[in-house]
Amino acid sequence: MIENIYVPHLMTITKIRDEAENVKTFTLEFKDSQIGKNFDYKPGQFGEVTLFNIGEAPISITSSPANKGYLELSVANVGKVTSALHQKNEGDVIGFRGPYGNGFPFEEVSGKNILFVAGGIGLAPLRSLINQMFAERNKFGKISILYGCRIPNLLCFQNELDNWAKLENSEVLLTVDACPENDWKGNIGVVGSLLPNIDIDLENTVAFVCGPPVMIHFVILDLLKMGFSGDNIITTMERRMECGLGKCGHCNIGEKYVCKDGPVFSYQQLKELGENI
Amino acid sequence: MSATRIIDKKKLADFLETLSSDCEVIIPTVEDGNLLFSELGSSKLEDSFKGRPIVSPKEYLFPQKEKILAFDTTDKVNVDIKAYTNDKKRVIWGIRPCDLHGIKTLDAIYLSDFVDTYYQARRKNTIMMGLNCNEPCETCFCNSCQTGPFASEAYDVVFTDLGDKYLVKVGSDAGQEAVDKIPNLFAEATNDDEKKAGELEEKSKQSFQRKVDVDVAKQNLPESWDDALWAEESEMCILCGGCNFTCPTCHCFNIEDVQCGEKASIRMRYWDSCQLGGFTQMAAENTRENQAARLRQRIFHKYIYTPDKYDGAIGCTGCGRCIEVCPVNIDITHILGRVASK
Amino acid sequence: MQSKVLTTCEFCGCGCNFYLGVEDNSLTAVYPATSHPVSQGRLCVKGWMGHDYVNSYERLKTPLIKERGKFREASWDEAYKLIADKIQQTKSQYGSDSIAVFSSAKCTNEENYLLQKFARAVIGTNNVDHCARLCHASTVLGLSQTFGSGAMTNAIGEIGKAEVIFIIGSNTSEQHPLVASQIVAAVKKGAKLVVADPREIQLAKVATLYISQKPGTDVALINGMLNVIIAEDLLDKEFISQRTEGYDELKELVAGFTPEKTSEITGIPADKIIEAARIYAKGQASTIIYSMGITQHTTGVDNVISCANLAMLTGNVGKESTGVNPLRGQNNVQGACDMGALPNVYSGYQAVTNEELRQKFEKAWGVKLPAEVGVTVTDAINKIESKDIRTIYIMGENPIISDPDSNHTEQALKSLDFLAVQDIFLTETAKLADVVLPGVSFAEKNGTFTSTERKVQRVRKAIEPVGLSRPDWKIITELAAFLGYKMEYDSPSDIMDEIAKFTPSYGGISYDRLEEGGLCWPCPSADHPGTPYLHKEQFARPGGKGKFFAVPYRAPAELPDDEYPLTLTTGRIAFHWHTGTMTRKSWTLDREYPNGYVEINNNDAAKLGIRNKAMVKVTSRRGEITLQAKAVNTIQEGLLFIPFHFAEAAANKLTANNLDPVAKIPEYKVCAVKLEGV
């Protein structure tokens, strides 16, 4: 019997945390612990999550491979599958297949300073990488994390942001587009507006950008203006996905399938692919 | 492989019937003026026919809709997951060279990297018997795409209509095995037979009504990215999806869970169409926001992306179906002609 | 093993044919028929992807009876008995005319014939009607008065060969895609296309001339064109004198519609009106194509008559590739009308008030028949309040969503003594019923549909009825038996034989003949080849002449004012069908248009501070709905457009029940609304 690439594994939801307005973080464990033991992934990879009798949705793995035995997914409630997931309780079972996609470069960027620029739920995949980098801290130079959301209520992973800020040779800068409740002491403006606030050694820094498509678009323009080379800007593409396997065609851009050849691309690669980012 | 043979036209039915003892045999047949693939036994073998069915034989490997998994959540914790399998053995006779080539393209897509479980199961159990085209139809341009009108590869067995008999060439072990089941139906082909087939091929090549300069079009396509032609050519599109559904190389699908019981559903996959806006719709935006971009995707996918990604061969077989099926005459040969003449 | 069954599309009046692929009693594939003259191997997205509803889990699978506000499953006999008792009861207490029957343009000819027979012969009332009232009642009346026959004059295939095509009030690419296909082909061959529509429809992009009239000013526009044609002597005098009557009155009336005056009313520049008239009148074969943009007005009949006037004035009728061509929406709305699912006629438009014809049917059906014209769908709803209508039997319609002023319709249906609904889903309407009977889809029964080109075509059974559902024709015969009336047919073919026997225009139609392909009526005898275009030698009116009617311009019933400053028009989109009960169960169609929306001109949106895709509230005097705004530049300023398929944003909560005085068709195309951000 050949392996059926469409069959999801059963996973139990062991913990649910309210992450931000409309966002929950789910901790999952494989029902079959053998699968769990063999399950390995890279930051930036994702899985297809099944809500049985509802459907599937691609969701990034937000936990770090450094933490074995469980997976974490942070999910915004936007539609059919994600709202069904939000209705689940601890102990419930969902389906998961993956990991898919190429994941972020890790060894390739060791020795560099790292700049993270994230918007909204886009911090979820980066969080996996950030935690893995902190787990192997000595491989990297300075780590700067710039994170923005529309309004303060949407900021995810607040505890971790505080922790990261305290770690050696790292900085965390937060911003919100607007603050309707007036309870925000920090910066107000789009996330790109934080860039002038930090020192960047252009030659020696790699930027990771992740967030809503418009945000990615503008941040990349900012970075290019600052003098970043296209190879040193790493981003993730969001596309509508169905299979995650390079078969269904939904995520096709040029000769690439974002699900399989991506979702992580350097800006240089994207430029060569042609289709608008 | 063995030498070329011939079979008397009257005996083809015997051959296929013998094969049908342990598998399903699919043949093209004309019903109420419509050419369709159909099962031998429930339909008659045509003495000769022109053209190809409007829906390509890819559906025997990649059905219009297919059950892939069944879920039952009666037990909330031990959710029952069943995977559908398909091990039906099939012979498809009468596949035109363009469609043989189309299946070769699908093989490249579905059988590489992550091997598609369902496609592979069907593909493994299917024997493809081609039938060369003595007379191309009005919308075909396989000659320009070098996939026809006579097949040179991608078949298990291929037949050429010589009038009262067929010239038979074997292209694989599976084909050989099939032919060897009743060897006495076949005779050695003579030089004359081969010569006649050669003449028919020449004649067929001369009778195409459409021609595309594929090389030049391919070369010019990247330059045409921002050209007004995409908006102009797509302006009347009524979003029927027919060009994708009938295309022998379109492989895109959608996955849906369809309820079938109080707590049960079937995960289906359906043919999908990149000409529809929802194909790339995401929560915040649509990455192909207008019809021009969607038409461009269809053409670029066939002529640029597929050759770049796989073995260099274009993903269009020149079967002409997307022209015939389009309610508003959006015509790939016309588009490529425009691109080539830039 | 897969089998393939040739059948006729269940969605629109184009009447495409395709094969359904069937495996394990479910539909697994579609293959367009290449030999079919309309399809030619092509289909619209509904034809390809719209049939998922057939095998939907949500299909009704058993009869339901409502008890204390809740449905419970019931046996067929139980359900029949209850309905029969209630009908008897209502009949004996309040008379037959307190019962109304709604037939369905989705059902087959045979079923429509039986249901009107059921109403007339079994219940004893002419209160039978169907949703054609809501789309083309004005066509039937307008064209009967002028030409003598209320249908498309020419065949779809002829459009491809026309020299001039004048489209008014039809968004053909969305609503009749395979007719649009013919138009595009004609334009490619050099035909001139004139489009008159308040929205710049897709076909306007390839039009020779696009004009944008204010909603509800079509009579004025056409009168203006007639004025130009007469003034410039572009008329066909021979045709007028030999084949028509009433020209002088027309001439007198349209003299007042100078291009300048017409321009004032319609908002179209005078020179464009002149140009439109010239293009149309100068064509050797000019054809008029219209749809609900013409019919769904309080001036619906006048609009239709105007189109007929235009065709007759230039001799563009009775020839190939000419004529006046109302595109009928539903797959079988033509057939439902032909079969007499109308309050005033038996099958073949034989008037119930005609003594001789009535006697013919009395003899055929073996009962005494009512002589008075019955009530329409719209009147029936209005008469519930006054208790003139107490019981309604509905087959395959969803009036809550499709009728104007949904809130009112719903209230009315709720206050009935008894409501029985025969449908394939528990629709918004079925939910209100006391008894629900599960009918079947087009894939589960044999029958015929009559497409918009009057072509009678076979529908063939592909799968067995799901659950305990039964073919609608069977349900009617069985219910009739419970009411003590025998309807005995072995198959729909037998019903067609009865139809042919008593319906002159269907006289030559039989299932045997239909095996060879469809037949366009009139087809009076077994050796008659059918009639692709009408009125060749003479018109179907008594006396054989076409009649001009001078129609003055009347403004729409509800015009914008300070409180409701915008005009709303409603309609369909290609991805959905009617109230969406079927199409919204197809993932493709649902994915493309999951939600209702309102189209608004970019400038209006900017003025109101509404961003594209923002949620907005649209309010009329009758109700309000909230939906997404779609800012476009293809709609007139001051005008909004809402597709009516979406129950949660039902356009018909807003529309008014203002009726055409004769046809009783509601004015879906014009009502006054306001729009605000939410």
Ligand SMILES: Cc1cc2nc3c(=O)[nH]c(=O)nc-3n(C[C@H](O)[C@H](O)[C@H](O)COP(=O)(O)OP(=O)(O)OC[C@H]3O[C@@H](n4cnc5c(N)ncnc54)[C@H](O)[C@@H]3O)c2cc1C
């Ligand atoms: C590689 C990848 C990683 C992602 N990671 C995360 C994550 O970590 N957390 C998170 O909250 N979201 C993530 N998303 C987005 C998430 O997949 C979509 O929000 C989700 O699929 C919506 O599904 P639904 O059934 O709830 O919504 P639907 O009801 O299907 O639709 C709601 C809206 O989402 C859009 N949509 C539907 N399916 C997709 C899809 N497959 N891809 C993109 N948009 C879609 C629809 O067009 C619609 O506008 C990721 C997407 C991709 C491609």
Ligand code: SF4
């Ligand atoms: S693109 Fe058109 S011509 Fe080419 S293989 Fe597909 S259907 Fe045939």
Ligand code: SF4
């Ligand atoms: S067949 Fe034609 S109309 Fe249909 S989607 Fe393709 S290009 Fe558009």
Ligand code: SF4
């Ligand atoms: S055009 Fe009409 S009849 Fe043809 S496939 Fe579409 S809905 Fe069906």
Ligand code: FES
């Ligand atoms: S999601 Fe299917 S190909 Fe990428």
